[in-house]
Amino acid sequence: MKRIFKNKVTFLVMFVLSFFLTTCTQEPPEEEQTLPILTTNEITGITTTTASCQGKVTSDGGATVTTRGVCWSTTENPTTACSKTSDGTGIGSFTGNLSNLTPDTKYFVKAYAINAKGTAYGAQKTFTTLQDQTMPEVTTGDITHITATTAICTGNVTSDGGATVTERGICWDTKENPVKDGSKTIAGTGVGEFSCNLIELIPNTKYYVRTYAVNKIGTTYGEQKTFTTLKEKTLPTVTTGDITNITATTATCSGNVTWDGGAEVTSRGICWNTNENPSTEDSKTSDGTGAGLFAGNLTELTPNTTYYVRAYATNSEGTAYGEQKSFVTNKDEAPNTFKDSRDGKVYKTILLGKQVWMAENLAFLPEVSPPALESANEAYFYVYGYYGTDVAVARETENFITYGVLYNWTAAMSACPDGWHLPNEDEWYELFEFAGGILKAGGRLKEAGTEHWSQPNEQASNSTGFTALPGGARGMDGDFINMFVNGNWWMSTKQGLFDAMFLSIQAHHGDVKRPILPKRNGFSVRCLKD
Incomplete structure (x- = not known):
């Protein structure tokens, strides 16, 4: 009887323990379950086609995490419908290995975890895969400053191939396809333009030149170029x-x-x-x-x-x-000069084609005004740099002696002496044609050198003997402008009531220009024989 009672007590104890144990391991009711909670952690081991991403499920939401891993895409907010890994179950840390990635591409990544309530995601993170690593790309530039024993060559590393360029430079030889194991100049590291000095060359010798660039994949060369060193220095x-x-x-x-x-x-x-x-x-x-x-x-x-x-x-x-x-030389000066009876000044003259021109700017100065005074209808006379009204003082200035007088158009129309006149557009054009045409006439009419003209005095030869000088102008702002840079000469051809044409020759060009400006400007005059 006692034994039967003892067995019943034992059975009852086992039943109670089993009930409590079962009760403790059961999941909460479905209405109390939530999505898992997890984090997306560090992305490491990035290569051209692979990477690793760590995640951690910190709560299963009251329902067993049946799948966890990492999902990714090249667009934002990837889901498990995109590429993904499966990295176990339950809570805790895990690592997903991303594969089959595209080089040099930005990816968006999230950790994910799935339980009975659905799929939860960690925060989105991004990374970019590495470029495919290839040999660098380099170009060979110009070869300049060639002497008997030296030269300069430029180059440009346009791509490092995805790996650091550890050396770049120029190599050369007297044989084709020079390599860096021969004569060379090292010009640093990395991408970008560079320049090298080629030294200890042999005079009067043909050389072959290539740029080169080195990274861990190998050495690449730019296109081959050639040059020949000069002979030993001699007289010109x-x-x-x-x-x-x-x-x-x-x-x-x-x-x-x-x-x-x-x-x-x-x-x-x-x-x-x-x-x-x-x-x-x-x-x-x-x-x-x-x-x-x-x-x-x-x-x-x-x-x-x-x-x-x-x-x-x-x-x-x-x-x-x-x-x-x-x-x-000619026997006497008389045939090539003209004396103005009004003031006794003697002008050089020159025969150009069928035209006889004064070879100097007109310097007839019956009166003088400061540049602030102007008119389109009344005659005004100016001397560059002189702001007074004393004719005698103005005649003593260096600018008057060298460049003559600046006239407004009205003064220019009557300034030439008897037997001479202010040329019109067609007469100027005949001169331009004699001097080689519009594009070349400026250089052939200008005084050569830079005694009066500013550098570079482009194409100036004065091969015609016209000796055009840069007398500047009295500008529309009421002051003198552009001496040494521009020479301007009135034409008798007017444009409307207030404007007229003129010839302009510039230090930086070899052509002639025929602009139109108001008659109140002050320009030089060249007289043409009737």
């Missing part, structure tokens, strides 16, 4: 050109430095004497530097005299001369 080569515009006391001679001898030409010009073989110790002009064409104006010559002329050019090795030429 210069030729003596034609002698033109001969008067009793002046002439013009051209020259051409065809080679600088491998060293900078620091001086060039024309030298002359009444004895043969003139040198730079005799009379000479200085007409710039470097190689190329130039013209020199020979002055203070003696009428009816034979002169010997040579072009010259000087570099660090010495002075070279062109072939000798000779000419004879």
Whole structure:
């Protein structure tokens, strides 16, 4: 009897324990369950096609987490309908390995967890896959500053191939396809433009040149270019050109430095004497530097005299001369001058085609006004830089002596002496055609050199002998402008009641321009013989 009772007690205890244990492990009622709670953590191990992302389920929401992992997309807010991993069940940390990614692409990532209530997501994170790593891309630039033993070459690393460029530079050889194991100059690291000095070259030798760039994938080269070093430095080569515009006391001679001898030409010009073989110790002009064409104006010559002329050019090795030429000045000055009976001034004149022009700006000055005074209908006379009204004082100024007078259009129309007149548009155009056309006439009409004109005095040769000077203007703002830069000359051709045409020649251009401006402006005058 006691044994039966003991068995019943044991059974009852086991039943109660089983009931309580079962009760403790049951999930809450469905209405109390929620979505899981989780976080999206660090993204690591990023390559061109893979990455790893960590997540953590911190609460299962009262219902078993049956699936957890990472989902991703190239658009925002990825879901489990996108690419995903499956990384176990339950709460706790996990890691998802993302694969089959596209290089150099931005991805959006979220951790996810699923329970009976649905799918929950962690915060969105982003990362970008690495680029595919290839060899760099590099181009070979220009080869400049070539001497007998040196040169400069530029290059540009346009892409590092997704890996750091650890070395870049220029390599060269006397054989094709030079490599960096031969002669080279290193020019740093990374992408971008660079420049290298090629040194210890052999004079008068053809070289092959390539840029190169190195990253961990390998070495790549730019396109091959070639150049030839100069010969050893020698005297320049210069030729003596034609002698033109001969008067009793002046002439013009051209020259051409065809080679600088491998060293900078620091001086060039024309030298002359009444004895043969003139040198730079005799009379000479200085007409710039470097190689190329130039013209020199020979002055203070003696009428009816034979002169010997040579072009010259000087570099660090010495002075070279062109072939000798000779000419004879005119017997007297009378046929090439005109005396204005109004004030006794003598003007140089010149025959250009069928036209006889004054070769100087008109300087007739019956009165003078400051630039603040103006009119389109009454005659006004100005001298550049002079703000007074005293004619005698104005005549003493250097600008009057060199550039003459600035006239408003009304004054210009009656300023030329008897037998001469202010040329119209067609007459100017005839001169332009004689001087080579609109695009070239400016250079051939301008005084050569930079004694009066500003640099560069583009294409100036004065091959016509017209000797156009940059006298500037009296501008519409009531002041003087543009001396040394512009020369402006009125035409008699008017445009309407208040405007007229004029010729403009500029220091920075070799052509001629024919603008239209109000008559109250002040410009120079060149008279044409009737």
